Amino acid sequence: MAITFDAKHVRLVKTGLAYFGGAVLLYGLFRLLQGIFAIFIQPGKSLRKFGPKGSWALVTGASDGIGKEYAYQLAANDFNIILISRTASKLEEIGKDLESKFSVQTEYLPIDFAANRDEDYKKIAACVDGKDIAILVNNVGKSHDIPTPFLITPEQEMKDIITINCTATLRVTQIVAPGMVTRKRGLILTMGSFAGLTPTSLLATYSGSKAFLSSWSAALAAELAPSGVHVDLVTSYLVASAMSKIRRHSMTIPSPKNFVKAALGKIGVYVGNTAGVSTPYWSHGVMHWALENLAGLGSANVIKVNKSMHEDIRKRALRKKEREAKKQ
Known part of the structure; x- marks a missing residue:
């Protein structure tokens, strides 16, 4: 039996489609305005919300780059600083400089998180005992030495990435967060990456570790919110740092100073879903x-572009190694 439509039915269909198209357009406009507001206008939560002057901030991976900059900018906001990284001499120098410039107290612990030693975590627990730790910055992290296909990634490199990025972050947070819950205030910032937002070929283990941190951090945020503890995963693309191997910053690739300034100014502001x-x-x-x-970008397209980019980076890195080997 054939289905026929009269003029009334056609008008109803056209009207329905018009309303649907208008709703989609309005939603798209709303998302655009929401994004513009979050990126360029909306201020973040005040640091004073998480602890008074003279309370403490603990920063891992504090000897260089983003971690070092977190230490300086938090000290400038009157937080005492606990510095944790591998190299004692660097930490000591930074601590003395912070005390001189900002009249704050500092302590430091030289710890190699790749070793995952229980005694190191006992040292951290002893260091924070009795202190008002208002802010925890989980900044310590490791990526691959160069982009590498997963099947030929050295086993030790895989272990180090997972141990440093994931295990260390979880263990330090379990030490520090209970005090925040007791005081009913605190801030936990964990460094994320775009590699955790979109699967990144040739950085598969690193990408997976950052995706884990994203899910874990969001779950932790929901758990601790009723206790007054705020948790953010701080996501970044490229920052001029030792890890990215980018030396010069630009308008779109910030210096650690500019990145951390943005991070501390946008606490609790979310661009994504x-x-x-x-x-x-x-x-x-x-x-x-x-x-x-923007649906046209598509996850598959992003993965393809990332793969091509990291294949090119790998080729250039291998050529550089060859040239250096010939010089020896």
Whole structure:
């Protein structure tokens, strides 16, 4: 039996489609305005919300780059600082400089998180005991030495990435967070990566570790929110640092100083759809918004572009190694 439509039915269909198209357009406009507001206008929570002047901030991976900059900017905001990283001489020098410039107290612990020693975590527990730890910055991290296919990634490199990025972050947080819950205030910032937002070929283990931190951090945020403890995963794309091997910053690739300034100014501001995942630097925020809202980009396309980019980086790194080997 053939189905026929009269003029009235055609008008109803056209009207329905028009309303649907208008709703989609309005939603898209709302998401655009929401993104612009979050990236360029909306301020973050005040650091004073998490602890008074003279309370403490603990920063892991504090001897260089982003971690070192967190220490300086938190000290400038009148927090005493606990510095944790591998090299005692660097930590001692930074601690003395912070005390001189900002009149704060500092302590430091030289710890190699790759070793995963129980005695090191006992030292951290002893160090924080009795202190008002208002802020924890889980910054310590490790990536691959060069982009490498998973099947030929050295076993030790895989172990170090998982141990440093995941195990160390969880163990330090379990030591520090209970005090925050007792005091009913505190801030936990964990460094994330775009490699955790989109699967990144040739950095598979690193990408997986950052995806784990994203899920863990969002879950932890929901658990601790009733206790007044705020948890953010701080997501970044490229920052000029030792880990990224990028020396010069630009408008879209910030220096550690500019990145940390944005991170501390955008606490609790979210560009993407996942609560607790902050993308504070403006160009990174624009990229994050585009990945989630412009369907034409597509996950498969992003993975393909990432794969091609890291294959090129690997080729150049291997050629550099060859040239250096010939000089010896």
